[in-house]
Ligand code: HEC
């Protein structure tokens with residue numbers, strides 16, 4: 001689904017050559033402001049402003065390039081040619097090939113950006129730029145979701161749209177189930193994973209945000225905001241009825257979605273008593289069981305959390321299920337007070353007195 005939505009529009013050009021039409025001269029400003037015919041939906045101006053603060057008030061992921069034509073070097077000193085710097089962006093971010101040095105489009109873009117630099121600097125040389133690509137912080141909790149919405153709507157908005165509803169440049173994030181750690185990784189490390197210029201990126205068309213473009217504090221606020229958005233993947237009961245609540249008394253509710261397991265699913269193996277179905281971690285204290293089956297037999301049977309497939313001595317997540325039969329319905333387990341997702345990585349329909357799993361799986 002996502003991949004299809006992200007495919008660049010294929011621009012079919014007709015009428016060139018054969019019927020006597022002239023190719024219009026390349027317009028440097030348009031090549032800066034608009035997507036390129038042979039590229040994806042990104043323009044230079046999607047990621048770079050010429051100068052800041054910007055007219056629209058947005059902060060874009062990459063640094064300003066109004067002075068770039070007159071910088072002595074590029075990309076932390078790794079490149080000395082302006083054309084090479086721009087071509088890296090063509091290849092890495094616009095998803096197309098490098099400009100040849102005599103390509104009229106390059107000459108037009110160079111003339112435009114050269115003119116902007118000349119105007120800004122009055123003939124002086126620009127200072128070189130340096131920036132740090134950093135790891136996602138270990139601690140991503142504690143942000144302010146209201147501040148985060150404003151921050152999102154000043155930064156990520158350029159591609160993901162207001163309040164993360166998506167645009168032709170990037171998918172919706174509101175309403176998807178993602179872990180906070182994954183969002184943090186996208187912000188800090190997304191890009192062309194093959195890149196020699198930017199090492200250690202995690203694959204994606206989204207550009208990373210260097211340390212000085214977005215602080216860890218802003219990152220936490222954005223994650224707090226995204227965690228408040230409701231899931232759109234359908235977690236309601238697919239039979240139209242209510243989810244059966246298997247939680248113990250005093251179970252937790254209203255948790256954030258920050259744990260690395262949020263969004264993970266497992267499929268129960270069937271070992272005894274017709275156990276089947278899937279389980280999905282919805283937030284830090286909620287697990288949904290879908291299409292869940294269990295014939296209700298046994299002596300004292302609970303859903304247990306365990307690690308590495310080991311459930312004896314695991315964490316008891318429900319009351320005794322014996323006598324309740326489930327035939328492909330949906331249920332919810334909210335974690336008991338004091339229990340956290342850190343304590344297990346899989347679930348079993350566990351027969352306590354015998355120490356036997358009727359069916360289990362790992363997230
Ligand atoms: C998807 C985002 C994206 C797009 C689109 C993009 N760039 Fe970049 N560009 C970056 C990132 C990220 C960097 C490296 C970090 C930085 O400079 O902020 C960069 C760096 C550069 C640099 C080097 C800056 C320096 O001094 O080190 C230049 C020049 C540049 N881009 C020009 C362009 C031009 C011209 C276009 C349009 C053809 C373009 N970029 C399109 C993201 C993008």
Ligand code: HEC
Nearest residue numbers: 046061155156158159169170171176183186187204205206
């Ligand atoms: C220059 C455009 C651009 C900007 C700005 C941008 N993104 Fe993205 N983002 C994308 C694109 C394109 C994708 C899908 C491809 C990919 O995963 O890299 C994406 C994907 C993502 C994903 C993964 C979604 C999924 O379902 O897998 C997350 C999370 C995300 N972006 C968060 C952010 C946040 C937070 C910000 C602001 C700090 C931001 N993005 C800014 C373009 C952008």
